[in-house]
Amino acid sequence: MPEADRSTNEPAQALAGLRVLEFSSAMAGPWIGRFLAWCGAEVIRVESRSRPDVVRLYVPPRNPELGTQPQLSPWFTDWNAGKQFVTLDLRQPLAVDIAKRLVARSDIVVENYSAGVMEKLGLGYQELERVNPDLIMLSSSGYGGTGPCSRYVTWGPNIEALSGMSRLSGFPSRDCTLTQYAYPDAISALHGMVAVLAALDHRSRGGGGQSIDLSQYEATVAGIGHVMMEHFALGQEPARLGNRSLHAAPHGCYPCRGEDRWCAVCVETDAQWQSFCSVLDRPEWQREPRFASLAARLDHAEELDREIAECTRDRDDDELMNALQEAGIAAGGVQNVEDLARHDAHLAARGFFEQVEHLVKGVVTATGVPLGLTGTPGRSGRAGAALGQDNDYVFETLLDMSGEEIECAVEAGAIESDGEF
Amino acid sequence: MSIGPPGALTGRRVLELADEKGAYCGKLLADLGADVIKLERPGGDRSRRTPPRIRTGSGPEESLSFLYMNTSKRGVTLDLQREEGRALFEKLASGADLVVETLAPGTLEGLGLGYQSLRQSNARLVVTSITGFGQTGPHRDFLSSDLVASAQGGAMHVTGEEEDPPVRLAGGQAHIAASSVAAVSSLAALLASSRRGEGQHVDISVQEVVASVSHICGVGKWLDDGIVPKRQGTGLFASVPSGAYPCRDGSVYLMVNRPAHWKALAEWVHEVTGTQEILDAMFEGPSSNRLPYREFLDLFILDLMSRLSVEEAYREGQRRHIAVTPVQTAATVAADPHLAARGFFQEVDHPTSGRLTYPGAPYRHSETPWRIYRPAPAVGQHNREVYCDELGISDATLRALGTGGVV
Numbered sequence: 001m002p003e004a005d006r007s008t009n010e011p012a013q014a015l016a017g018l019r020v021l022e023f024s025s026a027m028a029g030p031w032i033g034r035f036l037a038w039c040g041a042e043v044i045r046v047e048s049r050s051r052p053d054v055v056r057l058y059v060p061p062r063n064p065e066l067g068t069q070p071q072l073s074p075w076f077t078d079w080n081a082g083k084q085f086v087t088l089d090l091r092q093p094l095a096v097d098i099a100k101r102l103v104a105r106s107d108i109v110v111e112n113y114s115a116g117v118m119e120k121l122g123l124g125y126q127e128l129e130r131v132n133p134d135l136i137m138l139s140s141s142g143y144g145g146t147g148p149c150s151r152y153v154t155w156g157p158n159i160e161a162l163s164g165m166s167r168l169s170g171f172p173s174r175d176c177t178l179t180q181y182a183y184p185d186a187i188s189a190l191h192g193m194v195a196v197l198a199a200l201d202h203r204s205r206g207g208g209g210q211s212i213d214l215s216q217y218e219a220t221v222a223g224i225g226h227v228m229m230e231h232f233a234l235g236q237e238p239a240r241l242g243n244r245s246l247h248a249a250p251h252g253c254y255p256c257r258g259e260d261r262w263c264a265v266c267v268e269t270d271a272q273w274q275s276f277c278s279v280l281d282r283p284e285w286q287r288e289p290r291f292a293s294l295a296a297r298l299d300h301a302e303e304l305d306r307e308i309a310e311c312t313r314d315r316d317d318d319e320l321m322n323a324l325q326e327a328g329i330a331a332g333g334v335q336n337v338e339d340l341a342r343h344d345a346h347l348a349a350r351g352f353f354e355q356v357e358h359l360v361k362g363v364v365t366a367t368g369v370p371l372g373l374t375g376t377p378g379r380s381g382r383a384g385a386a387l388g389q390d391n392d393y394v395f396e397t398l399l400d401m402s403g404e405e406i407e408c409a410v411e412a413g414a415i416e417s418d419g420e421f
Numbered sequence: 422m423s424i425g426p427p428g429a430l431t432g433r434r435v436l437e438l439a440d441e442k443g444a445y446c447g448k449l450l451a452d453l454g455a456d457v458i459k460l461e462r463p464g465g466d467r468s469r470r471t472p473p474r475i476r477t478g479s480g481p482e483e484s485l486s487f488l489y490m491n492t493s494k495r496g497v498t499l500d501l502q503r504e505e506g507r508a509l510f511e512k513l514a515s516g517a518d519l520v521v522e523t524l525a526p527g528t529l530e531g532l533g534l535g536y537q538s539l540r541q542s543n544a545r546l547v548v549t550s551i552t553g554f555g556q557t558g559p560h561r562d563f564l565s566s567d568l569v570a571s572a573q574g575g576a577m578h579v580t581g582e583e584e585d586p587p588v589r590l591a592g593g594q595a596h597i598a599a600s601s602v603a604a605v606s607s608l609a610a611l612l613a614s615s616r617r618g619e620g621q622h623v624d625i626s627v628q629e630v631v632a633s634v635s636h637i638c639g640v641g642k643w644l645d646d647g648i649v650p651k652r653q654g655t656g657l658f659a660s661v662p663s664g665a666y667p668c669r670d671g672s673v674y675l676m677v678n679r680p681a682h683w684k685a686l687a688e689w690v691h692e693v694t695g696t697q698e699i700l701d702a703m704f705e706g707p708s709s710n711r712l713p714y715r716e717f718l719d720l721f722i723l724d725l726m727s728r729l730s731v732e733e734a735y736r737e738g739q740r741r742h743i744a745v746t747p748v749q750t751a752a753t754v755a756a757d758p759h760l761a762a763r764g765f766f767q768e769v770d771h772p773t774s775g776r777l778t779y780p781g782a783p784y785r786h787s788e789t790p791w792r793i794y795r796p797a798p799a800v801g802q803h804n805r806e807v808y809c810d811e812l813g814i815s816d817a818t819l820r821a822l823g824t825g826g827v828v
Contacts, residue, residue: 014613026678027637039609054678059709061646068707074641125787144785149759152739153682157657158746161665161674164754166655168591170581175672176665176748177588178655179635180579186634187594188783190601191449195784197608198429198453202789204615205432210788218765218783221754223445223601224592225780226486231751232766232778233475233485238751242588243568246472251568253577253586260651262587264572330553330564332573334587336649340575340632341640346560352629353640365644367636370629371606372555375621376613 013040014376018200021099021106022046022083023090023123025053027156027182028140028216029112030079031189032196036108037082038369038378044084044106044394046099047387049416050091055079056387071360071384078366081356082381086395087388087416090121094414099123100131101399108136108196115141115150125211134209136199140192144215154216156182163220168227171242187223188216249297250276253334254309256317262334263317265308265324270294275327279320280311318343341365359384391415428454429789433611435519436460436510437494441468441567441593442523442627443551444490445600446607450519451493452782452791458513458807459494462501463826465800475774481800482773488797489779492769496798497807498828501532505827510534512812515542518614519607523551526561536622546620547610551603555626565627570595574631579638581652598634599627661711662686662718665748666726666734672748673726673734680706685741690725771796804828 018041022033030045030053037043047053058073060066070076088095100123103109109128111118118124118139125137139145142154142162160166160178170177195212203209221228230238245251248268256263267276270293277285285291290300297304312320317333324331335344341353352368364383371378395401395415409415431454437447438460451457465481468490474483482488500506511534514520520539522529529535529550536548550556553565554573568589571577576595577587589595606623614620632639638650638658655674656664663676677683683706687699699721704711711718726734731747738745747753755778760766767781774796782791808814808828822828 012613012617014609017616035605057707059707061648061709064709072645074645075637078636078639078641138784143759144763147759147762149739152746153742153744154746155660155663155676155678155744157655157660157663157676158674158744161672161748162746162754164749164751165590165592166665166674167748167750170588170591171585174582174585175667176655177581177590178657178665178674179576179590180650180653180658181576181635181637182657183590183594183634187598187601190598190605190634191783193605194449194453194601194608195786197605197612198450199786199789201433201608201612201615202429202431204612207429208788210786212787213785214783215763218760218763218781221760221765221780222783223594223597226489227592228751228754228780229485229489229777230473231755234473238473238591241591243586245568247470248566253568253572253588255586260578262572262577264568264577266566266568325563328564330566330569332563332565332569334572334577335575336578336651337575337639337643338649341643344573346554346558347629347632349558350555350626350629352632365640367633367639367641368629370602370626370633371609372624372626372629373606373610373613373621374624375610375619 012376013378014373016040018042018108019106020044020108020110021102023109023111023113023118025112026055027075027079027185028189029110031186032110032138032192033083034079034081035193035369035371038380039371039373040378042084043082044086044102045080046086046088048089049087049387050089071386074364077356077358077364077383080385081366081383083385084390084394085385085388086391089413089416090123092412092414094409094412096122098399098409098414100128102394103128103135104131105398106132106135107200108138110138110192110196112140114153115143115145129209132209134203136196136203136209136212138192138196138212138214140188140214140216142216144218145213156185159184159216159220162217163224164228165220165224168224168238168240170240172240184216184220188214188219191219191222244301249294249301250304250308252305254312256312256315256320261317263312263320264332264334266330272329273297276324276329279323279327280308282311354380356380356383359386388416425790427789428792429786430455433519434458434517435521436513436517438520438522438524439551440466440523442596443521443600443603444468445597446521446551446603447494448490448492449601449604452793454789457494458803459491459496459798460499460510461496461800463498463828465498480773482771482797488771488774488777491797492779493794494798495803495807496801497804498801500827501534503827505822505825507532507534509808509812511539511542514539514546517543517546518611520546520548521551521603521607522548526552526556540620544619545614547607547614547623548620549603549607549623549625551599551625551627553627555629556624567593567595570627570631574628574635575638576631576635579635579650579652582654583652585652587652595627595631599625599630602630656715659708661708661715662722664719666722668726668729668731668734671731673731673738673745674748675722675738676744678708682743683711685743689741689743690721693728694721694724696721767793769793769796773799801828
């Protein structure tokens, strides 16, 4: 939104007045702060030049000759728009001291360093609680803060495999099935936001501060808890259903005209089945005993899917979706990113994608934040911050450090003023 | 039911009028201590019949997903098509902090129970609506499902093998993610409501949630590299190497994302297989340096892993600080000593379904512990408690409502 449009009578944001301090890397931690910032919280992220975040190591794919470009990763925007950035070398006692002064003025600390790292730095909850008894501190790690594997190294896709998600998903012919989008990073970050906001709600109603231990492994298993229960209740490995359902048929993803075009369809009732046959122009199926009831269609799912695919192959996926929706059947084309960003009139009408101010690029388009707070609309703040972009604001204005004090901290290497980037 | 310390949301009251799109939202709030009252139509919601069911049953308390998704909630029945039912709903909403609902857009408004009506008697109320496509826009009345939302949000296109059709994740993840987002929004709106004295309507679109959780393959990346991401097996497009690699007795997932992890992996491969080539400096640095050699490098890793058991690859990889994890089944997750040491799985007694093991806390609060307060409610189990003891309706009136099919 242009600055002028929101200069007057800007509606309040849901988390205005809240300050969050982040010690984080990649997505699982930063995505939490990104959402909180979108809701109006002031989020300050602590970085170090000596151990840069992986997204800072970005080489622009269309201009590799530029080398590493720490401000340009699109994921850096997706995970960090709207935050303030400071650089502290936390191996220096003075830097830890400055970090604690920030903690004293914060409501929330979010960290996703490997388990145990914050304690080693002298920034564990036990320490920070002394500085700020009302602090809410979330620690997110692959396996959680306790247990024999708590120090293990993981990334999102590791958790997808570890949690059973990739083995339980997909077609039975495959050993395992993975997303290209590190789903556990997203689902565990969302759980982390729930945990933090619930603790904040508790505090706002008279409770105190506390620490929260989030295991990305456990949060992902919780999201397939009902599938896991088949193991416990029935003593068997849950069936891999692919796109099928135990209570609807046809229920699948059918090929359409064009390269890699598909339409997802769910037929739940017999009435919908009758309509479906009409839309597909196969009236003879309406009297076909193999497909006459849900039980019969489930029994003949293999041939059902094969025969439907023959009918959908020449249809446009968008046209088929509209025709089926018109007939009262849940259906939708399988959209790729170009479909979403360029052709989906519905998302466009809802203003889902955001134009975000970027310090290097001017403006970038980013995936929207789906929180839907209609009474306290959120927005994405500035993207593309450099390391230490906001050192002046945070150390001078917020912490009220004198010029001399800051100079000493820079000389001691506690505040990193320049370096590799 | 208040033995032990309160939960983070103890004292908050939530009405849940939700199918599979929103039941997990209610569970997240209820297991944190909120008093979540699940409103079902007389006879119980359809989700009570969702298969698979526990072996013995065909009744309304045997669906595993129903049992899991509705822990810690109370249950009442209510027919919103009836005037008396609507009056009860209004009364409940006037004393609630939050309503979570998943009806088609406009349904509650049509019954005179939309946000604008409910706020008249309760200005602080937050109403969170979870629908396939949201409350506005040309597709708002489109029918949705977990599969359709996974397709329309862009996630399926980038899940699975290139030569297979697009495929969704197990367990209805479009709805799990939408429920999680709805819980985040609801809590943010509750905090704002406490501060401002004014609630709001929260509009969650499952399609948008799916687009959001799959944003790594989203518009930012596409505009930057011009490549429309697609399915490409188990390896993540930006990380080399990454993927599932077969061992002697199963598979492990390995991912390298930092220069130091690559060096550690290259040394491991060298030590076990004797190859020198993998130590070449041209492969060092960030993943982008290795991108052109993904398949070549995979040959060495496949060789390494084929010599090891899953357990050996997992423990030795982690000893070397390399992100190696087993590709687990439900059975191995259930038997994982790490989860056992953390007490993750919980035993829950259900009066008709018996004692079952449930996955437990997705997060652990030090002062307000997460817990399962009670098993999923039976149909109308708390009608008397809620309607008579709390709303002050007489026993006779409740009986009349029951006879009339309102509850």
